Amino acid sequence: MNKKGQRIINLRKKGRTYTEIANTLKIPKSTVAWWLRGGVKIPKSLEKQMLERSRKKWKRNIDRFNKIYGKIRSEEAAKIREGYKEKAAKEIKILSKKDLKLIGSALYWAEGGTKNRNSLRFANSNSMMIKTTLKFFREILDIPNEKIKARIHLYPHINRRGATNYWARITRLPKKNFQKPQVQISRASKGRRSRNTLPYGTLHLTVCSTELTCRVKGWIRGISERI
Numbered sequence: 001m002n003k004k005g006q007r008i009i010n011l012r013k014k015g016r017t018y019t020e021i022a023n024t025l026k027i028p029k030s031t032v033a034w035w036l037r038g039g040v041k042i043p044k045s046l047e048k049q050m051l052e053r054s055r056k057k058w059k060r061n062i063d064r065f066n067k068i069y070g071k072i073r074s075e076e077a078a079k080i081r082e083g084y085k086e087k088a089a090k091e092i093k094i095l096s097k098k099d100l101k102l103i104g105s106a107l108y109w110a111e112g113g114t115k116n117r118n119s120l121r122f123a124n125s126n127s128m129m130i131k132t133t134l135k136f137f138r139e140i141l142d143i144p145n146e147k148i149k150a151r152i153h154l155y156p157h158i159n160r161r162g163a164t165n166y167w168a169r170i171t172r173l174p175k176k177n178f179q180k181p182q183v184q185i186s187r188a189s190k191g192r193r194s195r196n197t198l199p200y201g202t203l204h205l206t207v208c209s210t211e212l213t214c215r216v217k218g219w220i221r222g223i224s225e226r227i
Helices: 003-013 018-025 029-035 044-089 097-111 127-140 160-171 210-225
Strands: 119-124 149-154 202-208
Touching: 003 018, 003 029, 018 029, 097 119, 097 127, 097 210, 119 127, 119 210, 127 160, 127 202, 149 160, 160 202
Parallel strands: none
Antiparallel strands: 119 202, 149 202
8 A cells, every 4th residue: 555545544533524635635535535446444533523524514504505595595485586576567458536435435445444433544664655645635636735634643753854855755745734743662562663664654544524524434345245
């Protein structure tokens, strides 16, 4: 047996893996495998050490793989989801006033203050829901801006002026329509709410009109009776 073969066997007896031996001696891994083809007896304590090193290396490789390709897979999945949404969005054509009446009534049914008898009240933190409800108020119920009052419910960390500017832009309502904001702490979160949650608070819209409130409730009843 030449010196190279003996060194390979000696390193193996010390608990080195094929890869470690090849890297140490700077030889092909196939050469290591050839010299060790008959097998080399290794103490159980060293076998456990080898297994633990292999496990840690495997974990490092997996972590590295996930770090590099996890982001790529996430971006690809996001593109697929966006494709689904784009295709579905094209299925919706121009909305008629009849469509808007049904959408607005259903939205109010789900998120509005249906228990109020003399006023329409709608509250939400989602800007698109607020925009849709206001379109319903203006175009279907023919409510002028001066009849629509707004109040922002804030949490302690939210900037009052920034929130007012944001909702004024979303609603296209003059700032004189905005009542004094209400600052509150959620009983559920007890002040532990994430600062990134509801960055502009919740907007509450109110229109005082018994007739309009009853009309919307009537549309909701009509929808429920025909489902």
